[in-house]
Amino acid sequence: MKEIVVISGKGGTGKTSLTAALASAAVKKYRVVFADCDVDASDLHLLFNPDVKETHDFYSSHVARIDQKKCISYGTGTVCKDLCRFEAISYSDAAGMVIDETSCEGCGVCVRFCPAHGIEFPDRYCGQWFVSDTRFGPLVHAALDIGAENSGKLVTTVRTAAKHMAQNGPDGSGPEADYLIVDGSPGTGCPVIASITGCDAVVVVTEPTLSGLHDLERVASLARHFSVPVHVCVNKFDINAEQTRSIIEWCSRNSIPVLGTIPWDRSVTAAQIQGLSIQEYAQKHGAASVADAVNTIWENLCQLTQ
Amino acid sequence: MKIAFSASGDTLDAQLDARFGRAAKFLIVDSDTNEYGVVDNTQNLNAAQGAGIQSAQHVVSAGAGALVSGHTGPKAFKVLSAAGVEIYLSSAATVRDALEAWKKGELQKIDNADVEGHWI
Amino acid sequence: MKIAVASGKGGTGKTTVSVSLALSVSDPLVLLDCDVEEPNSSIFLGDTTGRQTETVTVPVPVLDESKCTACGECGRFCEFNAIVCVGTSVMVFPELCHSCGGCIRVCPHGALHEEESPVGELSFCTISAGTGSNRALILVEGVLTIGKAMSPPVIRAVKRKGAALAGTLSSENARDVLTIMDSPPGTSCPMTTTVSDADVVILVTEPTPFGLHDLDLAVQTVRKMKLPFGVVINRSDSGDDRVREYCKKESIPLLLEIPEDRRIAEGYSSGIPLVQAAPEYREQFARLARDAAYLAGVVNDGRKHA
Numbered sequence: 001m002k003e004i005v006v007i008s009g010k011g012g013t014g015k016t017s018l019t020a021a022l023a024s025a026a027v028k029k030y031r032v033v034f035a036d037c038d039v040d041a042s043d044l045h046l047l048f049n050p051d052v053k054e055t056h057d058f059y060s061s062h063v064a065r066i067d068q069k070k071c072i073s074y075g076t077g078t079v080c081k082d083l084c085r086f087e088a089i090s091y092s093d094a095a096g097m098v099i100d101e102t103s104c105e106g107c108g109v110c111v112r113f114c115p116a117h118g119i120e121f122p123d124r125y126c127g128q129w130f131v132s133d134t135r136f137g138p139l140v141h142a143a144l145d146i147g148a149e150n151s152g153k154l155v156t157t158v159r160t161a162a163k164h165m166a167q168n169g170p171d172g173s174g175p176e177a178d179y180l181i182v183d184g185s186p187g188t189g190c191p192v193i194a195s196i197t198g199c200d201a202v203v204v205v206t207e208p209t210l211s212g213l214h215d216l217e218r219v220a221s222l223a224r225h226f227s228v229p230v231h232v233c234v235n236k237f238d239i240n241a242e243q244t245r246s247i248i249e250w251c252s253r254n255s256i257p258v259l260g261t262i263p264w265d266r267s268v269t270a271a272q273i274q275g276l277s278i279q280e281y282a283q284k285h286g287a288a289s290v291a292d293a294v295n296t297i298w299e300n301l302c303q304l305t306q
Numbered sequence: 307m308k309i310a311f312s313a314s315g316d317t318l319d320a321q322l323d324a325r326f327g328r329a330a331k332f333l334i335v336d337s338d339t340n341e342y343g344v345v346d347n348t349q350n351l352n353a354a355q356g357a358g359i360q361s362a363q364h365v366v367s368a369g370a371g372a373l374v375s376g377h378t379g380p381k382a383f384k385v386l387s388a389a390g391v392e393i394y395l396s397s398a399a400t401v402r403d404a405l406e407a408w409k410k411g412e413l414q415k416i417d418n419a420d421v422e423g424h425w426i
Numbered sequence: 427m428k429i430a431v432a433s434g435k436g437g438t439g440k441t442t443v444s445v446s447l448a449l450s451v452s453d454p455l456v457l458l459d460c461d462v463e464e465p466n467s468s469i470f471l472g473d474t475t476g477r478q479t480e481t482v483t484v485p486v487p488v489l490d491e492s493k494c495t496a497c498g499e500c501g502r503f504c505e506f507n508a509i510v511c512v513g514t515s516v517m518v519f520p521e522l523c524h525s526c527g528g529c530i531r532v533c534p535h536g537a538l539h540e541e542e543s544p545v546g547e548l549s550f551c552t553i554s555a556g557t558g559s560n561r562a563l564i565l566v567e568g569v570l571t572i573g574k575a576m577s578p579p580v581i582r583a584v585k586r587k588g589a590a591l592a593g594t595l596s597s598e599n600a601r602d603v604l605t606i607m608d609s610p611p612g613t614s615c616p617m618t619t620t621v622s623d624a625d626v627v628i629l630v631t632e633p634t635p636f637g638l639h640d641l642d643l644a645v646q647t648v649r650k651m652k653l654p655f656g657v658v659i660n661r662s663d664s665g666d667d668r669v670r671e672y673c674k675k676e677s678i679p680l681l682l683e684i685p686e687d688r689r690i691a692e693g694y695s696s697g698i699p700l701v702q703a704a705p706e707y708r709e710q711f712a713r714l715a716r717d718a719a720y721l722a723g724v725v726n727d728g729r730k731h732a
Contacts, residue, residue: 008436009464010436010437010464010466011435011436011437011438011464011611012435012436012437012438012611013437016636040612040613040614041434041435041436041611041612041613041639041640041643043435043635043636043639043640046635046636046639061505062505083527083531085525085526085527086526102618102622102650102651103618103622105524105526106505107505107506107524107526107528108503108505108526108528109526109527109528109531112503112528112531112532113531144613144614146613146643146646146647146650147613147614147618147647147650147651148614149614149615150612150614150615152575185612186436186437186463186464186611186612187463187464187577187610187611187612187616188463188464188570188572189463189570189575189576189577189616190575190576191614193575207695208695209694209695209696210466210469210695210696210697211441211464211466211469211694212695214464214466214469215464215466218463218464218572219464221572222572222573225572225573239691239692239695240692240695240696242696243695243696266664269634269664269665272634272635272636273634273635273665273666275635
């Protein structure tokens, strides 16, 4: 079983659309399990149309809460507020001492040092994750609660569940899947790191812009830092032929395989609006060049990860 | 000597868990008598980060002189080494198989973390 | 006044809008690039090679072994497994440390103190911008070092620097200087850290299912944070009407629509700002700034910011 993670560095390059396209191509021959690890703004379900089979609440770390009945501060003598490094505690005459849960990082300092022992420290509810059936195969996905911390733990939870399913089948006794395809997040921080460590291949979707190249360099460096093999594909390549060339040359200088290029095409958005993969849309309405491009990318990826 | 094994279950016939940090249990086995105790690691799964570190602490507090697991990341490795715990890698299917392999001296002892950290 | 430009989905045009605003407003201003994982605004601002740089650090615990008794209090307290007591030694993992200062306080023997550990870099410069006037634009950009996982400390450093430099632009009151904050995508800690002290948030979206889904998450986030906000639709004719209908239904001010335009796309790909590729937009962005200020004033009624 090979695990492939699709990331982008820069947001909006077409990562999720490509993940669905890889799904469409892969399932023709292979058994595949999917994970949406872009838990902050997860969109893959809009193309996969999941039938949710399992829902799990997700708790991570703690959050501090002041018990107003025990609080002895009246705006003066504010030990908790003075100690908080995250500016999460404030005082108002109307509400008293209040902790802003979005800013609270769950460090526990105020809880420990409150002279009235008036601060509670419950587990923090962060959102939910799901196991679903889809027309492409099983999908593990999540929805992070508004303003919740995204340490990467939910990403790891989703990824671990998907990996387990890929290795052992949906009921634990089934055959191993051939591929686990993961839709990752933009950026280079905790959630991306948690998505890519230990996988078999990373596919970076980039676009032919200066911003795209700049962000590709950073995210490729991140993948290298974690010893994960990098592959690139260039989306909307024909909006700037010169930039596309720069990217391909950069990849060549850095020994990074380019899996393919995808032309800019309105049908990609049209497919999204209909909740279809690029190839499914092309089957109904034409736009073969885009469908061919993504199928080629899959073929090349397959060969390189055999 | 007491040896810790990362495991998915409670007995010597349980699957050896390839992951150390997020393993469900540790079996602490006395290599002379084959008697063992079970350390539950599931509350560790609640840690937002640094699970390998917590697992390493469990192994150390249980008095193990050696650990057998599938992989060990860099932070767990640091903690275990600081406590003088020897680290062996095994791809054996069960704890019992891994124990036999250890006794025969067939397992690879590692001097460095063998995988990059997961961050989480 | 502080305007934050955010979105749910990546790649909708946050940097485009931030830079366009910065280049269209006639007053001196500070532009903060808070997308520290993938900062891009400098690409559109001409020659910024003469920037000053500063290292961003976070405090992490350091042990004085002569005072340590290996009692384990520090390790038991730490919520992040960043400090551990093993046998007779204490180990610190700075990459996991949230710099809460708790372990230093709980140590009964005063064996811990804090030292600064580097996590990223700030760079800043003054750019002469605007049409012929001596209007100054100060750019502050933050970059998270590759391999480091947490953006918020670097984002906070960018904001502090911005506030300090704003003081050099206005002889009377630094708060009167306009600050534009280009936010990271998403709705978790990097975005909430950036927008937390904004007077108004501009949410940039695109008229697609992904755009709408993620816009709704961003709207819920800014509502939870009680921040006034409005929406800009980029590539407004490239999808369907659901985003417009959503804004109407939710009574969200729709501040500007930018139709798809080859000049803009090509300009963007080569680092040419929108208001240079399509100068007729300067007027519209100047008005966007005024509308945003109005939104900030209308809802604010007396609420003060530090």
